[in-house]
Amino acid sequence: MHRVGVLAVDGVIAFELGIPERILGTTTTADGTPLYDVRVATVDGGPVRTSAGYRVLPEHGIEVLERADTLVVPAVRGPNTGAPGAAVLGLVRRAVDRGARVVAICTGAFTLAAAGVLDGRRATTHWAHVDDFRALYPHVELDPDVLFVDDGDVLTSAGVAAGIDLCLHLVRRDHGAGTAAATARRNVVAPWREGGQAQFVESHVPDPGGGPDTRAVREWALQHLDRPLAVEELAERASMSVRTFTRRFRAETGTSPGRWLSARRLDLVRRLLETTDLPVEQVAARSGFGTTAALRQRLHADIGMAPLAYRRSHRAPAATR
Structure with missing residues (x-):
C-alpha cells in the first residue's frame, strides 16, 4: 500500500x-x-x-x-x-x-x-x-x-x-x-479539472442576457475529436466571430479552445489505453493525434511515458476494475 x-x-x-x-x-x-x-x-x-x-x-x-x-x-x-x-x-x-x-x-x-x-x-x-x-x-x-x-x-x-x-x-x-x-x-466532486486551467475565472457561466454560449459546440467537439478542429470552425458553429468565441470560451472554461481541445484529446487517449485493447495506431486516430509518433511525443511530454508503458501501468487487473 x-x-x-x-x-x-x-x-x-x-x-x-x-x-x-x-x-x-x-x-x-x-x-x-x-x-x-x-x-x-x-x-x-x-x-x-x-x-x-x-x-x-x-x-x-x-x-x-x-x-x-x-x-x-x-x-x-x-x-x-x-x-x-x-x-x-x-x-x-x-x-x-x-x-x-x-x-x-x-x-x-x-x-x-x-x-x-x-x-x-x-x-x-x-x-x-x-x-x-x-x-x-x-x-x-x-x-x-x-x-x-x-x-x-x-x-x-x-x-x-x-x-x-x-x-x-x-x-x-x-x-x-x-x-x-x-x-x-x-x-461528490468533479472528476477532472485540467491542471492548466486558470486559477481565477471571471465568469463561470454566460451572461444571463447575453447571446449564445459555447456549451453545445464543446459537446459537439467531444464527439468529433478524431478530426481536425480549427477554432474558426468552432466559432462558425457557435454563430460567433473568432474573437467573440475565444473570449466566451475562456470565460466559460478558464482556458483557450486550443488548450481545451488538447486536454480532451489526451483524456480520450488515457481512457482508451486504460479500458480497451485497441492498437496504439487506432488510439491515435480516434483521439485526433493522427499518427503514432505524434501521440507518443505528446504522451511522453505530458506524462513521461510511452503509450504501451502507460497502458501496462494503468490497466488494473480484472478483479479491481
Missing part, C-alpha cells in the same frame, strides 16, 4: 490538512481494498494550532513522514510571517533525496521553496501570494495561472479546491482514470 504522510505544522489551514485523507484515503479497488495509507503527523509528535482556531493532535510523529512514499505539505496561514523550522526543511530535503514524491497544497509551496527543492523547477501556488513568492524565491519557475503543476516527483497546487484536483491527479497517475473517477464520485 502506498504510504502518504501529511505534515501538520503550526498555522496549518484546516481544510487543506484534511484533503489528502479525504481523497487519497477514500481511494479503493472495486472490492474496497484501500490503495493509500494516509497518516497525519507532526515533526515532534505534539499538537499544532490550525487556522480555524483549534488545535489538532495527530497520532503520529516524524517517523511516519520519514517513511512516506508521498509527503504532503498543506497550506499554512501567513506563509511569509516566518521561515519553516530547520526540522521541517530537513524533512522535505531528505524526502526528495530518498526519492519520495513531495506534494504541496496552496502555500505549502513556500515550504518546498524554502527547502530549495523547487529551484529551477516549475511550480505554482495561490494567486494571491504570487508577488511574495517571486520576491522570496526568484529561482523558481512560478506559473501563477494554473490549478496545479506536475513536475514528476515534486507537485504543487493552487488553493483550496485545487488541492482536491491535485490529489485526484495523483490517483489518476497512480491507478488510472477509472479509479480516480470512482473516488471523485464517492466524494
Whole structure:
C-alpha cells in the first residue's frame, strides 16, 4: 500500500490538512481494498494550532513522514510571517533525496521553496501570494495561472479546491482514470479539472442576457475529436466571430479552445489505453493525434511515458476494475 504522510505544522489551514485523507484515503479497488495509507503527523509528535482556531493532535510523529512514499505539505496561514523550522526543511530535503514524491497544497509551496527543492523547477501556488513568492524565491519557475503543476516527483497546487484536483491527479497517475473517477464520485466532486486551467475565472457561466454560449459546440467537439478542429470552425458553429468565441470560451472554461481541445484529446487517449485493447495506431486516430509518433511525443511530454508503458501501468487487473 502506498504510504502518504501529511505534515501538520503550526498555522496549518484546516481544510487543506484534511484533503489528502479525504481523497487519497477514500481511494479503493472495486472490492474496497484501500490503495493509500494516509497518516497525519507532526515533526515532534505534539499538537499544532490550525487556522480555524483549534488545535489538532495527530497520532503520529516524524517517523511516519520519514517513511512516506508521498509527503504532503498543506497550506499554512501567513506563509511569509516566518521561515519553516530547520526540522521541517530537513524533512522535505531528505524526502526528495530518498526519492519520495513531495506534494504541496496552496502555500505549502513556500515550504518546498524554502527547502530549495523547487529551484529551477516549475511550480505554482495561490494567486494571491504570487508577488511574495517571486520576491522570496526568484529561482523558481512560478506559473501563477494554473490549478496545479506536475513536475514528476515534486507537485504543487493552487488553493483550496485545487488541492482536491491535485490529489485526484495523483490517483489518476497512480491507478488510472477509472479509479480516480470512482473516488471523485464517492466524494461528490468533479472528476477532472485540467491542471492548466486558470486559477481565477471571471465568469463561470454566460451572461444571463447575453447571446449564445459555447456549451453545445464543446459537446459537439467531444464527439468529433478524431478530426481536425480549427477554432474558426468552432466559432462558425457557435454563430460567433473568432474573437467573440475565444473570449466566451475562456470565460466559460478558464482556458483557450486550443488548450481545451488538447486536454480532451489526451483524456480520450488515457481512457482508451486504460479500458480497451485497441492498437496504439487506432488510439491515435480516434483521439485526433493522427499518427503514432505524434501521440507518443505528446504522451511522453505530458506524462513521461510511452503509450504501451502507460497502458501496462494503468490497466488494473480484472478483479479491481
